Amino acid sequence: MMDDSAHSRTAFSETLSVNLTLNGEPRTLQVAPNAVLLDVLREQLGLGGTKKGCDHGQCGACTVQIDGQAMNSCLRLAVMCEGQHVTTIEGLARDGELHPVQQSFLECDAYQCGYCTPGQMMSASAMLEDDRIGTDDASVKEAMSGNICRCGAYKNILEAIQQARVQLGHDATAARKEGVA
């Protein structure tokens, strides 16, 4: 249903069309006005890597990246993602290769039950690309405080993030050298 202007309004029962880029692929989704991004990812698209914990923005298990920034997908309507790039844990590895954050979580044993892990990784990988956040342990802990780990794997999570930072630095240096050569 369209109003007389560009200001479109949808009634309760209708679905809306939303165009977004999901894990690098352009997608058009039909969603209810009150469909939450987290539920659309899990129920409608079968992307179960993003987890539902508290469903109120308090635990971080549902963290995805929207235009490169970590956000709680439980507090975002799917329809609000029009034109945006959404990346979930399923889109973090590239060309069959684990992201350095995934590799370092594996090497540092940075989880126990694993339920919070996708959210931790999505926050960590966004944070490592954000030069406004400090690189010391205290800054990392503060920046990661929106991701709760009830098993208490924080020590190894911190270690994994700092190890991934080193790896990403090496990768960037290598890429620069390749560019020069």
Next chain:
Amino acid sequence: MRTFAYSRADSVEHAAHRTTPDAAFVAGGTTLLDLVKLDVLRPSELVDINALPLKSVEWLDDGRLKIGALVTNTDLAHHPEIKQHYPVLSQALLAGASTQLRNMATTAGNVMQRTRCPYYRDPAAACNRREPGSGCDARHGLNRLNAVLGGSEACIAVHPSDMCVAIAAIGATMTLSGPDGEREVAFEDFHRLPGDTPHIEHDLGDGELITAITLDAPLVPAGSYYLKLRDRASYEFALASTAAQLSLDGEMIGEARVALGGVGTKPWRCPEAEAALVGQPAEKATFERAADIALRDATPLEHNAFKIPLARQAIIRALREATRLARQTGEQEGQA
């Protein structure tokens, strides 16, 4: 979650004219969707304002800084002009919520965030703020987190924002746009005390939208500091917080601003405490006297009397730190 209609506003004028009384604007959604899920808020329509051109931060000719309503908490906290000229605001923003929430939340949305009083958030509890006339289960309930300043018989809910405490200390003007055009409101008059009508939380009329917040010109040369005391070191609301700003004239205090969080029913500026600082030596005894004045009317409830000495210490420590920073700034300028 209860359902609603959804629309996207393509201009401020449209946003103001198209809303029905129980429609809600949505930007970051971090408060709104949380409370719709809890069935505390029941909008019939959400008007998505994210496409509106309200994302700039710009200096005005009169030396004030105008912040667009949709600037995210993250972007505002890291904005170079904020970090340099209003560090207390940057500190307060970064002390609030989590990285993910700050990435979503907007400046105007932060002003509009609702109390965390557990009785407000529980539709089964009596709450005059949520349901006028139903009573207040917090008054004789678990009120450890409730307000000691600005409460009434009807409501003792704390305003939860850190950002607003810093803005209260800085001083600011809100720009509101509505069906009858644009108007301005002093920031300190925007949030209402609960009184007999705690459900009327702010000065916004039907269809009115916050479009900007303009900060008063920065105090120079000055030191400023935001101190937040809470149950855990990160990602937790304040039990007591203080935003302090002051300028020095030798060893004497020139101008001073003090605002409190975690203890009041609105972002709590303390003009009488400020007056007690001006022209006095920047030392402990002065800070203690100002803190006592700021908390003179504080009224404890069964479980939150601890907030009064906690807030007193927060004021003293924040003023001490702001003084240290003001001296540092003064010395640097002296050397330059």
